[in-house]
Amino acid sequence: MPARTATLSGTLRDAATGEALVGASVFVKALGLGTSTDENGFYKLQLPPGTHVVTYQILGFEPQQVTLTLSGDLNRSLKLSAQTHQTQEVVVQGLRAEDNVKKPEMGVNRLDMKTVKLMPALLGEVDVVRSIQLLPGVTTVGEGASGFNVRGGGVDQNLVLMDDIPLYNVSHLLGFFSAFNPDAVQDMTLYKGGIPARHGGRLASLLDVKMRDGRTAERLSANGGIGLISSRLAVEAPLIKDRTSLAVSGRRSYGDLFLKLIPEQKDNQAYFYDLNLKLSHRFSARDQLTLTGYRGRDVFNFANVFKNDWGNTGGSLRWTHQFSPKLFGSFSAVAAQYDYGLGVPQGSQAFEWTSKVRNYTGKADFTYQLNPSNTLSAGVAGTRYRFEPATVKPLSTESIFVPLKVATQQAGEYAAYIDNEQTLGPRLQLQYGLRVSVFDFLGSGADISDYVGVTGQRKQPVNTRPAKDGELVKRYANLEPRASLRYTLDLNSSLKASFNRTAQYIHLISNTTAATPLDVWTPSTQNIRPERGNQVALGYFRNFRDNAYEASVEVFGKTMDNQIDYINGANTLLNKDLEGELLYGKGRAYGAEFFLKKNQGKLSGWVSYTLSRSERQIEGINRNDWYPNKYDKTHCLNVVGMYQVAPRLTLSGNFAYGTGVATTFPNARFVYDGLVVPVVSGDARNNYRVPAYHRLDFGATLQNREKPDRRWRSEWVFSVYNVYNRRNAYGIYFRQNEDNPRQTEAVRLSVFGSVIPSVSYNFNF
């Protein structure tokens, strides 16, 4: 008997660069059957035996139609060519246009670097995190603050993966720029809900950043840029044509080079850099090995008086294997570390202080196409953590300091998941799965304690006991069901719903408005319980004008428990009894997100509006009553537009509006030792708002004329940040007047108090 269906599979690549094309569509129009390529450019499609016309297409590339005759399973890999210059239009989304409506996933936004690079950039630095802050449901405590907040979650509740490598800190320069070199990034996907069962460990979101994997085709090439803050260079080389490719990129800021010109500043250094490496090798059409490496660092040296540096370092090795046309596997080993050091190199106060968090992760993921209507995914992952919160060493014999160490902590995190994407008839598609996660807090040879006392005040250690290296101290387990469904209303619209439970076992200890590079991560322990979140979301998705416009409305509601907060005056650094200064409580967030995006044409971009609320209730704060989170913004409006004026000139603009962040105003004072001390009546927290935030930016990208005989291409990028010179308040603070201490005043701090123009020059060859 002939098989009822045969599997057509293969990989789609960019003909010029050899890069895998993610999200390209592959379909047989006559049969109404289709699929899209996965993150490795791989696709598989069940078809009846026979002769079919298969269309391969992705925005920005010339589509191809191939006539194939299937008698059994067939492997067919293809290369698509980018559309020529004259017809090229700005592509907001590289994905299949109708995915917005057809896929069950929701709460997901994708951005490709082509789009991000056209958007106006602060000081010319193209910034992944800043562009994410323009998406619906994403906020920040203020410009210059590290990280981002998703649907009412904290900055530590985002899992940020750079090709499987988790980043513990996503910023350079304290938060002004992000850890991603734009030339090294291919695209990024933000999951604000509907996080696939494959991923876990953070409550609020997953930001999955894919790095460029180099060119398996043609030739050695390079691209780079010179900006006001930093310069970049990326080289991509085919080491063995169609098999092995290498991509290496680096970026360094050079503010400190100017410092050297100033005599009194010549011994000071302040810079950041990052290095990315990606080496890919294809053993066969079915086996690929990818090695990714990253190191980013900030360095700040104030002569011989003070030194500070921090950054992420990580690597991953991934083997993908196609066992059969229906079974696909991926195996990864990952190591990642965040560390910092600071100190005074010499003198009576000489010391060195280091802190580190490190993890090793192994994981295996499988995708199996059970039949045309069921695609199963399953996998396992294991992570070993080591936390070294603080080690202080005196650096000279006359140093006043004694050695001090906050005990090392160890932990293991394990997970297994299974997930199925199931089509039930022409209208209904389901995705449902379960993730089981287990967390072991392990001894490290140091003493551990419980803490007792009055909630809201510093608690004292009791029951102090030794915990042997590797001994299981406390185990937690969570079941994390994930489900979403899509119900098609008509060709261009659908309804979607999703439920998500997530668990988070490691926590960033940060009691400041913006996270600092010195904040430390801590595992869940016998005292700190894992954070858990539940989210439900409903959405209506509609495309217009042949998918030229995508629109969606999503409403979400979310509860979070075991949220961590701090007693007043908590000492979050160098504190052996940190757990005595933590408070716990609940969080909740809800809101509606409206999104309209234009994907094609000379004018592209999006408008997003979010109406939301994010609150917490912590025993010991705000008289135990609910209060808004710092990053709660009732209204958030973002408009992003790009307009191709001429073949070589694209203009862009951003407008951002947001309700002012929540803050606490005192209303009374007393005087102690001649100093004016503020009093907040009723112990209120976040009882006021700073004025609304709004800002307009413009950008222009002018491509230089191409010379037919030369490969050199270049462009100028102009940006104006904060066009109408608004002094947006980062915060409002209360203090004594410096000249007249009896006089008290409220002070507005603006991080950027002026128009910031910039220009940068980019090239590739």
Place this chain on the structure above:
Amino acid sequence: MKRLLYLLPLLLTGLLSSCTDVVPVELPDPEPQLAVEGNITDQPGPYTIRLTKTGAYFNGEELPAVRGAELLLADNEGHAETLRETAPGLYQTQTMQGKIGNSYVLTIRAEGQEYRAATEIKRIPHIDGLTQRTKSGEAGWEDGRYAFYNGPELPGVGDYYRFKIWINGALQNDPDDLTVRADDMVDGRYIGDIELNGEPLQPGDSVRVQLLSLPQDYFHFLNEMYGQINNVGLFSTPPANVRSNVVNVNAAGPKAVGYFAGTAVRSARLIIQP
């Protein structure tokens, strides 16, 4: 040393144009609370306790004195004394002598409420003396004469200190001059060669330092106060009320602010030489 963290934003000021300006803010009138400020030391009395009401934050006037209150100070050796109001809102002891190792309870009856504040006087090391040295070409310091602190720290973690510095008789008392330290990082070490002044001194200038030993809770009070009165910027902490050891006997009654603290005091002085 944790204060070094405040150096970090310096790195930004050169690169970016962050700025502050004074803005008008409307605040609701507060419900006045009792504010207490006072110490007992191991030095001879009289010891003074000031009682006022809290006032509106932006009102620059003197805080209203709380007059006619009844203050009783007792120690753990059975001494007790009722304080005398010597000026509006100022209450003084006559006979009580503070002693290292003793504990004290102050009872305040004011405006129909009764409050209690408990404290103690902790041990204190001696100061070996102040020295002077001329810096030249040291990064971060202007060339000139500087005064340095020298003295031991007592072995055993759990000591807390405040340093008060007078230059030419004027207490250095800007919000960021409030200097309190715990000994966990310097336990038992010799505290030598620590600068007492930020700007160079001239010959003939006088420098006086007071070392105060603090009970742990009073250290937390001053540390929280430091945080609240120096709380501007990217890395500010949430504004919140500073603790108080003045507790209303009636838990549901109005709360007081401020602190009554016991401290031991040592001092040293130096006249800058040419």
